[in-house]
Amino acid sequence: MSVTMALIGNPNCGKTTLFNKLTGANQRVGNWPGVTIDKKTGRIHGHDIDVVDLPGIYSLSPYSPEEIVSRDFLLHETPDVVVNIVDATNIERNLFLTLQVLDLGIPTVIALNMMDQVEKLGDKVDVDRLSKSLGCPVVPISALKNKGVDDLVAKVERAAASGHGPDAVEFDRDIEDVISSAVSSLGDRVPKERSRFYAVKMVERDERVCGEFPDTCEAISSEVEDLERRMDDEMDSIMADARYNLISDIVGQSLKRAPRNGKGTLSDRIDRVVTSRIWGIPIFLGVLSIVFLGIIGFSWGDFSITGIGTYFTDWLNGFIEDPIQSGVAEWCASIGVSEAMTSLLVDGIIGGVGAVIGFLPQMLVLFLALCILEDIGYMSRIAFVMDRIFRHFGLSGKSLIPILVGTGCGVPGIMASRTIESERDRRITAMTVTFIPCGAKLPVIAMITSAIFGGNGLVAVFSYVLGIVVILISGIILKKFRRLSGEATPFIMELPPYHIPSAVNVIKGTLDRGWAFVKKAGTIILLASIVIWVLSSYTWGLQYNAGDINDSILASIGHAISYVFMPLGWGDNWELSVGTITGLIAKENVIGTFGTLFGIEAGESGEGLEAVLGTMLSSASGLSFLAFNLICAPCFAAMGAMHRELGSWKSTGMAVAYQCVMAYAVALIIYGILGCIDGWNTIMVDGVATDLGVPVASTVAAIIVLAVMAYVLWAKDPFRQLHDGSREASE
Incomplete structure (x- = not known):
């Protein structure tokens, strides 16, 4: 039986390079229905795995066509496994999308890309601890140098065969109480494994989800408003802060950074010239x-x-x-x-x-x-x-x-x-x-x-x-x-x-x-x-x-x-x-x-x-x-x-x-x-x-x-x- 694998990640995380390495010449390029965004699909040579390359995005909030395409595919097309590409040189920024992907309840494997760059910087990532914190397999790879890709494919096959989604990465108790109320109000109107994603989006007052389930959003509105009063902030900002607090804890336990040269990385030094006010335009x-x-x-x-x-x-x-x-x-x-x-x-x-x-x-x-x-x-x-x-x-x-x-x-x-x-x-x-x-x-x-x-x-x-x-x-x-x-x-x-x-x-x-x-x-x-x-x-x-x-x-x-x-x-x-x-x-x-x-x-x-x-x-x-x-x-x-x-x-x-x-x-x-x-x-x-x-x-x-x-x-x-x-x- 063929396995459908969705490839998702931030822009510039190496997703296209990995897609090309996995599929080689076995690729098809078209357009997603209704938009001119590229739809790239392919098949991994020697494996019964079809790969769908989703557009590069920063979150699953439906603010852009790319985010809508990615979210709709994950929610409605139901891939067997999701591979989330994470730029290992910028884990904090990339994990913001990861936490939302994990809420979907789909079997997920994290591909920790650009590990060769991490080694050059002298940083060390505790992959086992990171995997335990996120509740899913984490595979260090370098898509550009084709390192770790075979191990990634093996983990994908195992994750798809198990059919088990990742464990939920929970927020503070106050937020989790409101999420639990939303899950209860939803009942069996959505698949059980997707209920947490819908509940979190309801708490965030996501327009598309609230438009789909207005009664449930209304049922938890008083709890959401109470939480906003106590936190003195809008709910979407509260949820963003909660995610970044989680990410800070996870990265703090899993990543050990080497002392930085005062001059910065090579990219930093080049950017001081290339993006300067004086020399940038010339x-x-x-x-x-x-x-x-x-x-x-x-x-x-x-x-x-x-x-x-x-x-x-x-x-x-x-x-x-x-x-x-x-x-x-x-x-x-x-x-x-x-x-x-x-x-x-x-x-x-x-x-x-x-x-x-x-x-x-x-x-x-x-x-x-x-x-x-x-x-x-x-x-x-x-x-x-x-x-x-x-x-x-x-x-x-x-x-x-x-x-x-x-x-x-x-x-x-x-x-x-x-x-x-x-x-x-x-x-x-x-x-x-x-x-x-x-x-x-x-x-x-x-x-x-x-x-x-x-x-x-x-x-x-x-x-x-x-x-x-x-x-x-x-x-x-x-x-x-x-x-x-x-x-x-x-x-x-x-x-x-x-x-x-x-x-x-x-x-x-x-x-x-x-x-x-x-x-x-x-x-x-x-x-x-x-x-x-x-x-x-x-x-x-x-x-x-x-x-x-x-x-x-x-x-x-x-x-x-x-x-x-x-x-x-x-x-x-x-x-x-x-x-x-x-x-x-x-x-x-x-x-x-x-x-x-x-x-x-x-x-x-x-x-x-x-x-x-x-x-x-x-x-x-x-x-x-x-x-x-x-x-x-x-x-x-x-x-x-x-x-x-x-x-x-x-x-x-x-x-x-x-x-x-x-x-x-x-x-x-x-x-x-x-x-x-x-x-x-x-x-x-x-x-x-x-x-x-x-x-x-x-x-x-x-x-x-x-x-x-x-x-x-x-x-x-x-x-x-x-x-x-x-x-x-x-x-």
Whole structure:
């Protein structure tokens, strides 16, 4: 009979590393029903044990989607055994979750992870005493070095076979009396082994449990209120203090710490520099620069370095063009395939999808860098450092977590805003998180960088800094609206110790993200490329126009909408306008659209995508085009996620409108100001530099927009007096 094992623990406790060690390649990744949180399941090789990896959480209180998912699975799916991963370097913090897990009455095994780090510190853990105090087996392990994992699996099998849950770890007598009353009131309405968990949550006034059993909560309300009066505190605080008092006693008996060096641990010494007020931001910008210079490269005058991502991207693009595109064209000609079908295959499908796939090497290098930084522990430091800046702009450092998630994909970034307690901050974060470039926007950045700026990776750094700046400006602007006004919530975050990144975790995370990119190219981008080809190859009379794209359906649509973008410097070319609109489906479509359109236009000349763009965009209009596409409304999937977070299509529509207006304003300012600088509004025509002159109308409009934006930013908060009054009343 198969055993179901639930893996639970705090974030950064090594849970993912252990899951990978236990299951190897026998893993499946999906989503929990109703949420976009990863659901990872697997099977231990050589054992009849199915492993369910629950999201990393700090408690079983239902305040975040991750906590709800974990709690519902443990309560309703009833796993045969729970393995609670505890970071042995921070036992006190981790045992807060452990005590709640033990209340569930499910057979439990504690995996005391990172014991190699404990030994380095010189600390000693009395495992037997700790096991006796918690009433369940405790197994010391090092998931990273694969030590103790076999012993853990053996203890799991024994615990599952016994079917006995751990003994209750009891609180003070006063609290236990109220819990006993709750258990008695519940009777047999819940399984006996779960009764203590439900009773404790009733005492804490847990909303979900009290909503499920209102009569029982009402029956013990007088005892709870009496206890609050005697303790002079709220019940949830009383229970938290009681847990930490228990934890303090347990750890005091089980852990002997070695004398600490006055300089602190290596992590402490690194953090004094990495998270300092002076060096924190420069180091972050330096790390960002190293990542993108390594991916894209660097050029300054005659000096240039090709990034590793660009090197392989150039190779892959060359391979797609020749032999794939040319080979397919020759094969079609040899067997008599019609001109229209040949164009569909070569220009539509291979040109469109291939233009996106060509950037896969750069994407993989970016994902690799992000996975390494995340595994090391630096990502949490970025959030800590940026909190100091965010608070000056009315935002909390908690907004940084969704933004960091959003660098991979905007959808989970928006969903991650759920972990922010303040509704105002949560809504603002959901509206602005997509300003940070996601993985899908990297090909657009790389395209403009290569076509206009000679492959200078600093353009990518500019793109991410621009995203952060626009988020900060939006924090001030949106807080001026009554519904979104208010003070930023406090930010408290645990900084995990630095770790040597796990090669397995890094490679697996990189490949998973890369495969998601390829799947999108093979579905959404493929369909969009075919639609773009049809619209650009046929006239309104449904006549195939054999390469004369200017008479096509798409050209007439593009010309109609291009007037909107003329003040931004790139409205004269309808192809750029069409690419921007198709990018709303998926940002990769910008590249796919250009790959299809310019492939048809190139005909026999075979001009590359970058060469064509170089004749359309100057440095000023290129940055304007890039800024607009980075900041404007995200893809349809991200809009759907935004709707789920904001709760209505009206709010979503207003958020999308704000994003588009902000994108237009920023792009106008960039083009209007930079276009006045000598050499910034120059394009290459037949190899000759042609100066387009100063965009006077755009410059005047940019100055007006700058003035309006400055006024809005520095204007007095209309609801400041209301906030101050509310704060005084609460005090």
